[in-house]
Amino acid sequence: MRPDLSRVPGVLGEIARKRASEVAPYPLPEPPSVPSFKEALLRPGLSVIAEVKRQSPSEGLIREVDPVEAALAYARGGARAVSVLTEPHRFGGSLLDLKRVREAVDLPLLRKDFVVDPFMLEEARAFGASAALLIVALLGELTGAYLEEARRLGLEALVEVHTERELEIALEAGAEVLGINNRDLATLHINLETAPRLGRLARKRGFGGVLVAESGYSRKEELKALEGLFDAVLIGTSLMRAPDLEAALRELVG
Numbered sequence: 054m055r056p057d058l059s060r061v062p063g064v065l066g067e068i069a070r071k072r073a074s075e076v077a078p079y080p081l082p083e084p085p086s087v088p089s090f091k092e093a094l095l096r097p098g099l100s101v102i103a104e105v106k107r108q109s110p111s112e113g114l115i116r117e118v119d120p121v122e123a124a125l126a127y128a129r130g131g132a133r134a135v136s137v138l139t140e141p142h143r144f145g146g147s148l149l150d151l152k153r154v155r156e157a158v159d160l161p162l163l164r165k166d167f168v169v170d171p172f173m174l175e176e177a178r179a180f181g182a183s184a185a186l187l188i189v190a191l192l193g194e195l196t197g198a199y200l201e202e203a204r205r206l207g208l209e210a211l212v213e214v215h216t217e218r219e220l221e222i223a224l225e226a227g228a229e230v231l232g233i234n235n236r237d238l239a240t241l242h243i244n245l246e247t248a249p250r251l252g253r254l255a256r257k258r259g260f261g262g263v264l265v266a267e268s269g270y271s272r273k274e275e276l277k278a279l280e281g282l283f284d285a286v287l288i289g290t291s292l293m294r295a296p297d298l299e300a301a302l303r304e305l306v307g
């Protein structure tokens with residue numbers, strides 16, 4: 054049950070094909086018990102999912118950081134969940150980062166990677182994620198099958214879309230937590246209009262789950278504009294760039 058990645062364009066295609074070539078199942082540790090991602094995001098007010106990300110294809114090196122230090126600062130600053138990049142080549146992440154963060158904070162964790170094989174879901178669960186990112190631009194019509202497999206494993210999912218067509222697939226697949234990415238992962242271009250536009254459309258189509266706005270946020274006013282439509286926002290780069298992660302997060306949400 055693997056998606057056909059041959060036609061996935063740009064940077065997204067490159068990274069995903071590389072990830073797919075690396076999957077080689079091995080025995081995994083017993084999964085720890087983990088808190089609910091969805092419940093954490095549904096608390097009153099706009100929830101922040103704060104991301105631990107050392108580097109990215111769009112920014113290059115962002116910050117050399119100890120993921121545990123960063124996650125602890127995020128927890129003190131009021132994050133409701135933490136996203137941990139586990140892609141090694143372009144984002145400088147690892148499953149060890151995920152495991153270490155799991156052991157250090159009580160918040161639900163999101164495994165941020167390019168899931169292109171069901172084994173990656175098992176890994177996410179075994180290394181302490183509450184949820185895994187499912188990118189519809191990669192999984193296409195298999196999105197529903199991956200969601201089902203995640204559920205079977207006791208793993209939640211953040212189903213990510215960037216276009217109207219992808220939104221249709223995500224809704225059809227029965228996504229409960231829907232992420233709308235302002236960044237086009239093929240070109241890396243950001244448009245902050247994307248999340249509100251597709252968010253409104255999702256609600257219009259009757260989506261009653263958790264709505265998450267993703268990528269490109271750095272100012273309080275931008276977050277204010279999300280209130281009322283979105284339950285949560287995912288922020289990485291702008292927090293990672295701040296000299297004091299805890300203060301930066303407080304400033305954004307306070």
Ligand SMILES: O=P(O)(O)OC[C@@H](O)[C@@H](O)c1c[nH]c2ccccc12
Binds near residue numbers: 287291
């Ligand atoms: O760093 P930003 O612009 O605040 O964005 C965070 C997050 O949305 C971004 O890292 C992201 C969204 N979807 C992804 C898919 C793969 C890798 C990374 C991502």
